[in-house]
Amino acid sequence: MGTPDFIEHLDFLRKEIDKALKKLPIKKNSSEFEAPIMYALKGKGKRIRPILTHLAGKAFEADPEDLINAGIAVELLHNFTLVHDDIMDGDLIRHGQDAVHVKWDEPAAILAGDGIFVLAQLSLGRIREGTLKAHRCFNESALEVCEGQAMDLNFASDSEIGLNDYLEMIEKKTGSLLGCAAQLGGILGSQDEKTCESLKSYGRNLGKAFQIQDDILEIFSDPESMGKSLGSDVLTEKQTVLTLIAKKDNATEWKKKSxxxxxLQIDDRLSFLREYFEQNGIRMKASLLAEQTAEEARTSLGVVPESRRNELEAFTSMILERKN
Amino acid sequence: MGTPDFIEHLDFLRKEIDKALKKLPIKKNSSEFEAPIMYALKGKGKRIRPILTHLAGKAFEADPEDLINAGIAVELLHNFTLVHDDIMDGDLIRHGQDAVHVKWDEPAAILAGDGIFVLAQLSLGRIREGTLKAHRCFNESALEVCEGQAMDLNFASDSEIGLNDYLEMIEKKTGSLLGCAAQLGGILGSQDEKTCESLKSYGRNLGKAFQIQDDILEIFSDPESMGKSLGSDVLTEKQTVLTLIAKKDNATEWKKKSxxxxxLQIDDRLSFLREYFEQNGIRMKASLLAEQTAEEARTSLGVVPESRRNELEAFTSMILERKN
Incomplete structure (x- = not known):
């Protein structure tokens, strides 16, 4: 989970990122535009994407200012998708506060998301090294994130989807942007195509493994230590890695059990499903899938010279070894 | 209004632009994401923004492929704002067909708009000359368009706004993108800062003049030749240049008259307001404002060498001399 020094270093980075987010070039007189944007960005985000860009770029001696600008771009892109996804999914709480469309209204939230995305592009436009490559990497990833969200929306009304569709969806929706965050570190550090592609692959698998774990923790973690409401996927009957493995293994039995x-009432339903997932080896298969994906991520890190890999390895462990 | 040759040339350009829009790099397997995007782009848009980029760039011998890519970026940015604005404003028809949020739903329309904006960035990323300047010009304009839309949304519930606020709003919401379209021609044609700024100023004033005229035509044009529903601003009591001049000239009288x-019923209301605007010189003042703004636009065109100014002048006249 990282040494105290490393955790302190991440805290420092997080503060630098928050500081940079407060200095965005929004005109102060257009408050009806600015307020929802600043509100969305002051939520308690973990800033793991810009931290990843920083750590990946630092391993290749990229310019720190470039890394901040690129990291801010990635963080803004992430926040733009959150603001819009919360409208689309009807989610009311984000980062411990009302979602933008709840605090204001839908038009304000649509516009805030749009504005945040433009600010992301402007931040990206301030980098000085590898600008064209960075631009392409960033926007190809943004397109994939949108595609992933479209798949996710579609899955809600499609009972035919399988485990592979789901894995493709999370790779696009979550993996793609972490892949971009890591790849930008390589691009800004003037690394060749092969190294940049490996960093991308690292980030994508990290994101995928993270999401698979999230699905498992959502139903199996200790309710008191899990930040978000436990079992909400169960309540909304959302497809997860667990339900899709259950379906793949034995569709008839899973249909009956679900x-x-x-x-059942929610608490009983949770226990009932936990037991089913445990006893039929579904939890184990999901954990194995998370581990394999994490291993693929770690393998891709091999392109980083061993002497400079420490922080990225500590970061990977921190992301993947959380218990809640 | 342009010679037959010029009109034919514009038709040719429009077809080239429509062709390029059909070749956008969207993965064909993600149809739930692609279909609303392609639908939004196949509407009967006039494509005046990419045409403007083309004509401005051609005057400076910019690379034609760069001009198509930049023009497509501007057209996509325009369409992204239309898809989102239609949700925010509750408009149901766009370019002669159901708006995206009507044909599908709000989530699909939010996502389609987002996707179109990403495609705009990817198209911009394909230009080879002046990439950094083009990127900045494009995204600064996108930010202004969002600010303008925020002002417009805010104005609906704010009776305190005046003529100058309104002119600032239309300069941002409409002028900014036409300014960017023209400026990109200069940037891609490797022109200096001064020339690019003049082109920007030309496009901004062209957009402003166009919008002022639109407000006038909305209430004064021949209903049969006006494409959109006549008097809809009156019906929704939207603030326009005419209502704001009326308020500025004599607030008490205007409050009484409105x-x-x-x-009154809508037809009588239209006649009543027409008469008021005519008799109190309000229509005349609005027309004068449109003419002055158009004149400022034409003056800025002075930076283009006289021998290459023809098409831009014909284009300006075509935009500003419409009667409906």
Missing amino acids: AEARK | AEARK
Whole structure:
């Protein structure tokens, strides 16, 4: 989980990122535009994406100012998708505060998201090394994130989707941007195509593994230590890695069991599903999938010279070894 | 209004632009993401922004492929704002077909707009000359367009706004992108700062003059030749150049008259307001404002060498001399 020194270093980075976010070039007189944007950005985000850009770029001696600008761009892109996704998904709370469309209204939230995305592009426009490559990497990733969200929206009304569709969706929706965050470090550090592609692959698998773990923790973690409301995926009957492995393994049995589960109160439903996932080896398969994906991520880190890999390895462990 | 040759040339350009829009790099397998985007782009847009980029760039011998890519970026940015604005404003029809949020739903329309904006950035990323300047010009303009839309949304619930606020709003919401379209021609044609700034100023004033005229035509044009529903601003009591000049000239009288107007059926209300605007010189003042703004636009065109100014002048006249 990282040494005290490393954790302190991440705290320092997080503060630098928050400081940079406060200095965005928004005109102060257009407050009806600015306020929802600043509100969205002051939420308690973990800033793992810009931290990843920083650590990856630092391993290749990239310019620190470039790394801040690129990292801010990635963080803004992430926040733009959160503001819009919360409208689309009807989510009311984000980063411990009301979502923008709740605090204001939908038009204000649509516009705030749009504005945050433009600010992301402007921040990206301030980098001085590898600008064209960075621009392409960034916007190709943005397109994938949108595609992933479209798949996610579509999955809600499509009972035919399988585990592979789901894995493709999370790779686009979550993996793509972490891949971009890591790849930008290589681009800004003037690394060749092969190194940049490996960093991208590292970030994508890290994101995928993170998301698979999130699905597992959502139903299996200790409710008191899990920040978000436990079992909300179960309540909304969202497809997750667990439900899709269950379906893949034995569709008839899973159909029967999930119909039974639906009749139970939420607490009983959670216990019932936990037991089913445990006893049929579904939890184990999901954990194995997370581990394999994490291993692929770690392998891709091999392109970073061993003497400079420490921080990225500590970061990877920190992301993947959380228990809640 | 342009010679037959010029009109034919514009038709040719429009077809080239439509062709390029059909070749956008969207993955064909993600149809739930792609379909609303392609639908939004196949509407009967006039494509005046990419045409402007083309004509401005051609005057400075910019690379034609760069001009197509930059023009497509501007057209996509325009369409992104239309898709989102239609949600925010509750508009149901766009370019002669159902708006995206009507044909699909709000989540699909939010995502389609986001996707179109990403495609705009990717198209911009394909230009080879003046990339950094083009990127900055483009995204600064995008930010202004968002600010303008925020002002417009805010104005609906703010009776305190005056003529100058309104002119600032339309300069941002409409002028800014036409300014960017023209400026990109100069940037891609490797022109100096002064020339690029003049082109920007030309486009901004062209957009402003266009919008002022639009407000006038909305209430004064021949209903049969006006494409959009005549008097819809009156019906929704939207602030326009005419209502704001009326308020500025005589606030008490205007308050009284607009209260009277509100009691009338729509046809009578239109006639009543037309008469008021005519008799009190309000229509004349609005027309004068449009003409002065158009004149400022034409003056800025002075930076283009006289021998290459023809097409831009014909284009300006075509935009500003429409009667409906």
